Amino acid sequence: MKLSARNVLKGKIVGIARASTMTRVSLDIGGTIVNAAITTVAVDDLKLEVNQEAYAVIDATNIMVGID
Numbered sequence: 001m002k003l004s005a006r007n008v009l010k011g012k013i014v015g016i017a018r019a020s021t022m023t024r025v026s027l028d029i030g031g032t033i034v035n036a037a038i039t040t041v042a043v044d045d046l047k048l049e050v051n052q053e054a055y056a057v058i059d060a061t062n063i064m065v066g067i068d
Helices: 040-046
Strands: 008-017 022-029 032-039 053-057
Touching (some): 008 032, 022 040, 022 053
Antiparallel strands (some): 008 022, 008 053, 022 032
């Protein structure tokens, strides 16, 4: 699979918090945990499991930066 996104980070799934419509998937990317909220249907379709290798594909238009 090829993607136009350039922010693709390989990691390992360390947590899956299922809910009725949305599920939080936590990935360990080199010691940093990245969380993604995806549909529960997508989790089931992809057959995601804890300890599975996966990619975090970041859509840069949805990243915000804040300061104190």
